[in-house]
Amino acid sequence: xAQDVIxxxxxxxxxxxxxxxxxxxxxxxxxxxxxxPTYTIGCSELTSINYQNGEKDDFSNEGVIRxxxxxxxxxxxxxxxFSGFSDYTLYLGENEVTQEELRAxxxxxxxxxxxxxxxxxxxxxAFEWPYYLTGAAGLLGLIAGYxxxxxxxxxxxxxxxxxxxxxxxxxxxxxxxxxxxxxxNRIIETIDEYNRNNTKTVSFFVSPxxxxxxxxxxxxxxxxxxxxxxxF
Numbered sequence: 051x052a053q054d055v056i057x058x059x060x061x062x063x064x065x066x067x068x069x070x071x072x073x074x075x076x077x078x079x080x081x082x083x084x085x086x087p088t089y090t091i092g093c094s095e096l097t098s099i100n101y102q103n104g105e106k107d108d109f110s111n112e113g114v115i116r117x118x119x120x121x122x123x124x125x126x127x128x129x130x131x132f133s134g135f136s137d138y139t140l141y142l143g144e145n146e147v148t149q150e151e152l153r154a155x156x157x158x159x160x161x162x163x164x165x166x167x168x169x170x171x172x173x174x175x176a177f178e179w180p181y182y183l184t185g186a187a188g189l190l191g192l193i194a195g196y197x198x199x200x201x202x203x204x205x206x207x208x209x210x211x212x213x214x215x216x217x218x219x220x221x222x223x224x225x226x227x228x229x230x231x232x233x234x235n236r237i238i239e240t241i242d243e244y245n246r247n248n249t250k251t252v253s254f255f256v257s258p259x260x261x262x263x264x265x266x267x268x269x270x271x272x273x274x275x276x277x278x279x280x281x282f
Contacts (some may be wrong), residue, residue, distance in 0.1 A: 120195025167236030
């Protein structure tokens with residue numbers, strides 16, 4: 051049984067069975083251990099591959115870009131425009147999306163994920179004003195409590211109110227921030243998943259080729275060219 055032969059640019063060869071040819075690398079098994087592990091080698095390291103059936107792949111011009119993958123959106127993108135921590139507007143392309151339209155776009159699972167994020171934002175918003183009010187009261191109380199009065203004393207009642215306000219404001223701030231950010235992230239992840247599902251990758255391939263042109267009086271010429279192709 052014949053084997054495939056990988057010829058490297060340093061002149062060495064590898065006897066193997068080629069498993070897969072990708073845009074930038076080759077996967078193969080060593081001929082001496084076909085049941086063993088799969089090895090990988092970069093296309094840029096190769097001169098050619100000589101196959102057991104007599105065919106040959108030339109990699110001597112691997113400096114040329116072989117492939118480029120770009121995302122192409124097959125429909126309008128869904129996006130969320132946030133204003134503040136809890137307010138947002140959804141758009142499909144340039145058009146605002148209603149809740150009914152969003153449910154149809156995302157499907158049951160996606161819409162439930164969106165509602166989960168929306169509920170997190172609402173929960174976080176419940177702690178927003180308590181954080182502002184207790185934080186302000188705490189700050190004013192501490193300023194008043196640690197400022198000497200005209201008799202040189204301190205207002206310990208204001209000081210106590212200040213520390214209580216701070217003690218309430220800190221957990222309110224934490225809960226407000228955590229729930230709001232987690233909710234925003236859940237909504238963003240749901241929208242990104244929708245956009246990914248409406249995206250496909252187009253591969254652009256560029257490879258060197260020999261061109262032969264025919265002219266008048268049965269003359270012909272040969273030159274080096276590039277072949278472009280796309281794979282949807």
